[in-house]
Amino acid sequence: MKARVKWNEAMSFVAESDSGHALVMDGSAEIGGRNLGPRPMELLLMGVGGCSSIDVMLILKKSRQQVTDCWVELDAARAETEPKVFTRIHLHFVVTGRDLAEAHVKRAVALSAEKYCSASIMLGRGGVTVTHDYELRQAG
Known part of the structure; x- marks a missing residue:
């Protein structure tokens, strides 16, 4: 690349x-x-969100979940002194769909966090505390 x-x-x-x-x-x-x-650090944070979101959606698609909307809200903290690296990143997924199985959403977020999202895993191995959670919303 x-x-x-x-x-x-x-x-x-x-x-x-x-x-x-x-x-x-x-x-x-x-x-x-x-x-x-x-800013470049904003792009880095957005890149983590995009990387993990692609994973989550691919996994949910493979498990035949009827997702109608999905987004991730990222909250990060940076060091106070130079270099002002990320010290913490939290990803909160909101997944909406019809007849969504919570187990599938939970699994998709976990697989992204633990196996597939190279961006968040790389930062986590570099000392950033990276956490994930999710919120499930059934579409009407």
């Missing part, structure tokens, strides 16, 4: 992925940015 990050102006950078996608990252006004895009 490869990527390229190129300075644009001030504290704005354009990141390009190997798969041909691009996005803008920017710093806060306090460091000379113009708030044109998310």
Whole structure:
């Protein structure tokens, strides 16, 4: 996997992925940015959420669950001093669907956390406390 990050102006950078996608990252006004895009650490947190969400949805699809909506709310804490690494990340999944089996949702979240989500597992092995839980909502 490869990527390229190129300075644009001030504290704005354009990141390009190997798969041909691009996005803008920017710093806060306090460091000379113009708030044109998310901060790099925000992208890292969103990447953890995306990685785990893909796992959860693939597992639920394979178990033939009728998911109508799924999102993950992430809450993270960072160290107070440099380097301001993540010290804690919590992923709270909200899964909505018809006739959802709680056991399948619980299993999907656990498998992502323990086996499949390379992003959260990598950070956890690096010293970040990564926790997961879920909320089940039956669609009407």
